[in-house]
Amino acid sequence: MSKPPSGRDKASRQTRLLHAGSPMELEARTVAPPVQRGSTVLVANAKALYDTSKPTYGRLGLSVQNALAEAVGAVEGCGPARLFSSGLAAVTGTLQALLKTGDEVLVTDCVYGPSRRFLDGVMKRYGVSARYFAPDASPDVVMAMAGPATRLILLESPGSLTFEIQDVPAIAKAARERGILTVLDNTWGVGLLYEPLALGVDVSVQALTKYVGGHSDVFMGSACSIDAKLLARIDAYLRDAGIGVSPDDAYFMLRGLRTLEVRLARHGENALKVAHWLQDQPEVKQVLCPALAGAPGHDLWKRDFKGINGLFGVVLQPGSEDATEAFIDTLTLFGLGFSWGGFESLAIHCDPQLGYRTAHRPLGGPLVRLHVGLEDPQDLIGDLRGALDAYAAATR
């Protein structure tokens, strides 16, 4: 019997069709990393199949995810970030990585709503309880709530609807002395405006979806820490739960990150112009922007933050729900949408979201949240003037 043909060159057309043109080596070095789409990773020899020092499977990410992780870490002031499929997944994944049945979490009452829903739903079912403290509570009040089961304090500063600032360095220090972990949702601070890890926080989490992506077209989240033991627990969670991000999403996120600093500076500049103008309008009761003197949290912001972004709140003079809807519906340059951090301006009315809070302080009028984008701020001011006119007409 004749021997079957062996080797690639002698293979049939059908086999060559499957193996010809496989990627071997990069042809050129480019500014952006290669987008390696790969579930299967091919290794060089039998020994390498079980060499855990190099990737042997693509789920946890390859070149582009690693490049992004390093860049996000540089923004947060640490080594490579751990990546999750969304900001919410970064919050919920970090909590799952660090908590166990019987633990209790103390949470700022201004925490992002879906983070709260996860704690009160999924985590409760797994035997982890949560209690909430007023976002402007003093560190002493927060620490007095801690009991023997308290394992973690979840912070978010400023809150992304009501913009209270927490005394994070004091809470983090007191928590560490009692062996309690601190995790902070740093989506507003982005790392460039606020550095929780340098202020003593154990894990800084971000929705990269917002300013890092910057174009309202991609989801992702990150968790950063300088504590190797905590990182090992987050890594184990990612590995065991099978969590990774797609190379294409990572590519877009990295592309956004390259212009983060200049975009953020312009968002902040524009927001300040719009906020100052709003302060002087008769229909406005208060502007909840921590950079304004007299705004809640202003002193802590001045001490701990390096700037502002485009997101802040506006409390209108008392008026009906219909009048608030007239304000929102009159806007033409501000889109109506539940996000922020993209290049464009957005607005929502917030009161329907505040009901579930346990420590809500009455604001004295309807709350509207604005995200000031990269448009000409004078155009945005014109749009807001029209909306305030509609509010005033509907309130009369």
Ligand SMILES: Cc1ncc(COP(=O)(O)O)c(C=O)c1O
């Ligand atoms: C403060 C804050 N944290 C987390 C998230 C969740 O981010 P993602 O939409 O990427 O899940 C958001 C989204 O709006 C947010 O505002």
